[in-house]
Structures are given as C-alpha cells and as structure tokens.
Amino acid sequence: MPGYMGFEGRINALRRGPVRERLVEWREMAPILALDGVKRFGPPMLGLGLFLATWQAGHVAYGAFILPSPVQTLQAAFGVLTTSEGWIVLGATVARVVAALAISLLIGGFFGLLAGYSNFGRAMFAPVATILLGIPATAWVILTMIWFGPSHGAILFTISVVTGPMLYIGMVDAVLTRDRRLEEMAAAFGASRWAQFSRVALRQIIATLAPVFGIALALGFKVAIMSELVSNVAGIGAALARSRAHMDIDMALAYVVLAVMGLLVIEHGLIRPMQRRVGAWKRVSG
Amino acid sequence: MSGMTLATISHVYAGRKVLDTVSLVIRPGEMVALVGPSGSGKSTLASIAAGIVKPTKGRILRQYRQHAMVFQQARLLPWANARENIAFPLMLNGLRKREALEKAESVAEKVALLPEDFDKMPGELSGGMRARVAIARALGVAPDFLIFDEPFAALDPALRRRLQDLVLSLGQDRAFGGMFITHDLAEAARLADHIAVLDRQGKGVLGTLTPPGQRGHRSDVDIFDFVQQSLYGDPLLSDLVHVDERAMPLDLVGDAGLGPRRCC
Numbered sequence: 001m002p003g004y005m006g007f008e009g010r011i012n013a014l015r016r017g018p019v020r021e022r023l024v025e026w027r028e029m030a031p032i033l034a035l036d037g038v039k040r041f042g043p044p045m046l047g048l049g050l051f052l053a054t055w056q057a058g059h060v061a062y063g064a065f066i067l068p069s070p071v072q073t074l075q076a077a078f079g080v081l082t083t084s085e086g087w088i089v090l091g092a093t094v095a096r097v098v099a100a101l102a103i104s105l106l107i108g109g110f111f112g113l114l115a116g117y118s119n120f121g122r123a124m125f126a127p128v129a130t131i132l133l134g135i136p137a138t139a140w141v142i143l144t145m146i147w148f149g150p151s152h153g154a155i156l157f158t159i160s161v162v163t164g165p166m167l168y169i170g171m172v173d174a175v176l177t178r179d180r181r182l183e184e185m186a187a188a189f190g191a192s193r194w195a196q197f198s199r200v201a202l203r204q205i206i207a208t209l210a211p212v213f214g215i216a217l218a219l220g221f222k223v224a225i226m227s228e229l230v231s232n233v234a235g236i237g238a239a240l241a242r243s244r245a246h247m248d249i250d251m252a253l254a255y256v257v258l259a260v261m262g263l264l265v266i267e268h269g270l271i272r273p274m275q276r277r278v279g280a281w282k283r284v285s286g
Numbered sequence: 287m288s289g290m291t292l293a294t295i296s297h298v299y300a301g302r303k304v305l306d307t308v309s310l311v312i313r314p315g316e317m318v319a320l321v322g323p324s325g326s327g328k329s330t331l332a333s334i335a336a337g338i339v340k341p342t343k344g345r346i347l348r349q350y351r352q353h354a355m356v357f358q359q360a361r362l363l364p365w366a367n368a369r370e371n372i373a374f375p376l377m378l379n380g381l382r383k384r385e386a387l388e389k390a391e392s393v394a395e396k397v398a399l400l401p402e403d404f405d406k407m408p409g410e411l412s413g414g415m416r417a418r419v420a421i422a423r424a425l426g427v428a429p430d431f432l433i434f435d436e437p438f439a440a441l442d443p444a445l446r447r448r449l450q451d452l453v454l455s456l457g458q459d460r461a462f463g464g465m466f467i468t469h470d471l472a473e474a475a476r477l478a479d480h481i482a483v484l485d486r487q488g489k490g491v492l493g494t495l496t497p498p499g500q501r502g503h504r505s506d507v508d509i510f511d512f513v514q515q516s517l518y519g520d521p522l523l524s525d526l527v528h529v530d531e532r533a534m535p536l537d538l539v540g541d542a543g544l545g546p547r548r549c550c
C-alpha cells in the first residue's frame with residue numbers, strides 16, 4: 001500500500017480498478033476525500049468570502065455611487081465583454097504587454113546571456129542594470145510621455161524598459177546557477193560548445209527563467225495600464241481614465257475586475273502551464 | 287588498440303597546482319585503477335584524459351577509437367528519462383531520436399535495467415539504477431576506452447559489489463580498457479589490472495602495482511600495503527613495491543609514448 005497520497009493521488013487511485021471494488025472504495029474514501037477537499041479549498045474560499053463580504057459591507061455603508069456591490073460590478077464587467085469595444089480595449093492592452101515582453105526578453109535575455117557567460121560583461125553591465133532597476137516604473141511613464149508623447153510606441157518602450165532589466169538579472173542568474181557538471185558530461189561524450197549550450201545549458205536556463213518571466217509579465221500588465229491611463233492611449237488604462245472623467249464608478253470597477261481576471265487568465269492559462277512544462281524536472285530531481 | 291599515455295601532466299586551478307608532473311601509461315585493453323586521497327586531483331586527471339579539461343602542461347597520446355566516461359553521481363540529465371539519458375550521447379553523435387532510443391533500450395538490457403524503469407526520471411530511480419543508466423549511457427557509444435570516476439562511491443557495499451560484478455562481466459571480453467578511479471582499495475583490486483597512486487599533493491603517480499593474475503583475482507592485503515606506503519612514504523616498504531616504468535616521467539621511459547614492452 002502506498003503511504004499518504006494526497007488529494008489528487010486518491011482521486012486517481014479511485015479511477016483505477018474494477019467497478020464494484022471502486023464503489024466500495026468510494027464509500028470508504030468519500031469522507032476522507034471530503035475532508036481533503038475542505039482542507040485544500042476551505043481556507044482560500046473563506047478568504048475570498050471574507051473579502052467579498054467586506055466589499056458588500058462597504059457598499060451598504062457608502063452606497064452604490066461610491067462603491068457598487070460585487071454583483072453589480074460583475075454584471076458591469078460581463079457587460080463590457082458583450083461589446084466589441086470592450087474586447088478591443090482588453091485586446092489592445094494584452095497585445096501591447098505581449099509585444100513589449102517579447103522585446104524585453106530579446107534584449108534583456110541577450111545581454112543576460114552575454115553577462116552570464118562573461119565575467120567582463122557581467123561586471124560592465126552590473127551598474128547599468130542596478131540604475132535601470134532602481135528607476136521607478138512611474139518615472140518611466142512620465143519620461144516616455146515627455147520624450148515620445150502619447151503613443152503606442154511609448155507604452156511599448158515603458159513596459160520593455162521596466163521588465164527588460166528584470167529579465168536581464170533573471171537570465172544572468174539562470175546562466176550562473178546552471179549545473180555545469182552536466183555540460184562536462186556532455187563534453188566527455190564529444191559535445192561541441194554549441195551542443196553543450198543548446199542541448200544541456202539552455203534547458204536549465206529556461207526552467208530558471210520561467211518564474212521570472214511570469215513576474216515580469218504581471219508587472220508589464222500593471223505598467224501598461226498605468227501608461228495607458230496617463231497617456232490616454234486605447235486600452236484598459238484609458239478606459240479607466242474615461243470612467244473617472246465620467247465619474248462612472250461601475251465602469252471603473254468593472255475594468256479593474258477585468259484587469260485582475262486578465263492577469264489570472266494569463267497567469268493560470270499561460271504562465272503556470274508553461275512553468276510546469278519547462279520546470280517539472282526541477283521538482284523531481286530536487 | 288585502446289591505450290592512453292599521459293605524459294608529465296601538470297595542472298593549475300586558480301593559481302594552485304593540482305597535478306604536478308604526473309605520468310601514466312595505460313596499455314591497450316588494460317584497466318588501471320587510480321587511487322589517492324580526496325583532493326589529490328584524480329577527477330582532474332580523469333577530465334584531462336577525457337578531453338574535458340586541457341592540462342596546463344603535458345602531453346597526451348590517445349590510442350583508441352572512442353572513449354566514454356562514467357561519473358561520480360551519475361550526472362544524468364534531470365529532465366530526461368532513463369531511456370533518453372542513455373540515448374543522449376548517440377544523439378550527440380548525430381543519430382536520429384528514434385534510432386537512438388531504440389539502441390538505448392538494447393544497451394539498457396545489457397546493464398540489467400528493467401523495462402519498467404526505462405521511462406522513469408532520474409529523480410525516481412534508486413542510486414544503483416542511476417549508476418546502471420550512467421554505465422549504459424557510456425556503453426551506448428561502443429567505447430574501447432572507459433573512464434570511471436568513483437561511480438559507486440555513494441552506494442552501499444552490497445550494491446557496490448553487484449555493480450562491480452556488472453563492470454567485470456561487461457569487460458570480460460576485454461572490449462574496453464581504461465581508468466577506474468576509486469578510493470575503495472578492494473574495488474580497485476577487483477576491477478583493475480594495475481593500480482596507480484596519486485599522492486596528496488597531486489605529485490606524480492607514485493607507482494603501479496603489477497600483480498600476477500587477472501582482473502578480479504588479487505590479494506587485497508598486498509595492495510593495501512602498497513597504497514599505504516605510497517601515500518605515507520615509508521622507505522622500509524619501498525622494497526616491497528614494484529614501481530614500474532609506467533609510473534616514471536615519460537622522458538625516462540623514452541619518447542615513443544608507450545615505453546618498453548615487458549612481454550607479448
């Protein structure tokens with residue numbers, strides 16, 4: 001008999017075996033499963049419930065003009081999703097974030113690789129990275145507004161310049177923390193320097209960089225909204241600015257909800273699965 | 287022909303001399319055990335022999351078709367299962383993935399790896415199984431020169447013995463010679479034809495034992511005396527030790543590379 005299997009292990013175990021035995025097992029396991037489920041999903045549900053209750057209480061105390069109820073807000077959010085303009089607004093922000101992250105991965109990643117493999121490069125880029133990382137995202141929003149005016153390109157630049165140094169640092173770290181003994185192993189079997197990099201080092205680098213990329217993407221999303229808000233270029237941020245101008249709190253909150261949901265979708269639909277794919281072996285090998 | 291001559295090798299790591307004019311001759315088909323305290327530069331010498339590290343000084347004469355190496359702690363790719371790990375060097379050599387994986391399976395059987403382990407990731411394999419995968423990975427390229435760097439050091443004695451038996455049976459037809467690094471003298475005695483000793487300062491190979499008999503049949507006591515006195519330099523024992531020419535710096539052996547042959 002296996003020891004403690006955890007929730008998924010038990011569910012999977014129940015899926016195997018002949019039907020009759022499974023039914024008996026189900027009867028025996030049901031209370032344990034229920035308890036596991038409560039243990040696993042109980043605390044987050046409780047937290048979410050408390051949050052919504054506080055929100056609702058705020059709504060009751062201050063009225064719909066200051067704070068619409070959670071239900072009203074969700075309705076407004078779905079309302080946005082039923083219009084094509086709504087999708088264009090969301091799409092503009094998402095497309096910008098994706099494009100900017102690609103740029104910063106290309107540039108930050110390239111310099112990170114250089115610095116990871118060369119002590120000289122690392123020492124040279126270190127102060128530059130420190131300075132760039134030290135500049136607050138809001139400062140970049142203002143600076144790029146002054147330099148480029150309100151434009152699509154300006155926002156791309158802002159997001160890239162904020163996330164690029166993060167990806168640079170992450171890349172340097174990924175290169176430095178890789179297990180070089182594996183490359184030695186490959187070399188002993190006649191691998192060229194390129195083969196050592198492409199077949200052995202790169203796998204590890206990607207696995208280490210993936211979580212950093214996830215953080216950069218989330219940050220990029222926030223910076224995009226902030227830039228759009230300030231520069232009034234189409235997107236979630238601009239929609240927020242418009243709601244503020246119209247004192248339309250329903251709409252403002254609806255876009256906030258959509259932004260949060262967008263982040264969740266990116267996080268759980270894209271980043272987490274990707275991290276699982278490229279990093280699964282890290283957890284097994286320990 | 288599958289021998290190697292390491293001639294007056296010195297190596298410096300970050301200003302520190304790790305190997306100091308070490309010479310070692312491994313004749314075709316011979317398995318030479320290399321023993322010595324930890325930090326004496328055994329792994330460094332192995333890396334030099336395998337071509338991973340270029341020595342600061344010295345010459346290497348290689349007389350074999352293909353070498354392969356089995357490392358301390360297996361060094362399996364953690365993202366690849368057992369089969370893919372064995373196939374890795376084959377794919378490096380340009381074999382297509384399908385063929386490499388097929389070949390990997392047939393090699394895996396030689397080291398008594400069970401089919402149910404083929405798909406397991408390194409983290410799911412026991413230490414003994416990982417060592418078997420590492421040996422299979424080396425055998426896959428059909429080497430005639432094999433370098434083992436303390437492959438069983440972390441395993442318990444019973445398991446170590448079984449894996450030694452495996453190495454003995456694989457080497458029975460003298461398909462390969464090479465270098466077996468260990469600090470287990472009994473292991474050295476079982477697996478090697480000769481034993482070479484590296485001392486604390488990475489100073490020369492002090493001597494090699496050239497016992498009568500074959501791999502796997504030797505008195506552990508003699509070897510122990512030999513190593514003891516090589517490492518601790520008791521002059522009284524020097525008569526007991528047969529320091530042969532393969533331990534001498536190459537310029538004493540002659541420039542031919544392999545030095546004078548004793549017999550056949």
Ligand SMILES: Nc1ncnc2c1ncn2[C@@H]1O[C@H](COP(=O)(O)OP(=O)(O)O)[C@@H](O)[C@H]1O
Nearest residue numbers: 299300304322323324325326327328329330331
């Ligand atoms: N890549 C390296 N860089 C610097 N020093 C090293 C490196 N590899 C080994 N050394 C040093 O060289 C010495 C010999 O190491 P090693 O060859 O691994 O010895 P052994 O295998 O006999 O234990 C040790 O002191 C070790 O710290």
Ligand SMILES: [Mg+2]
Nearest residue numbers: 328329358436
């Ligand atoms: Mg070592």
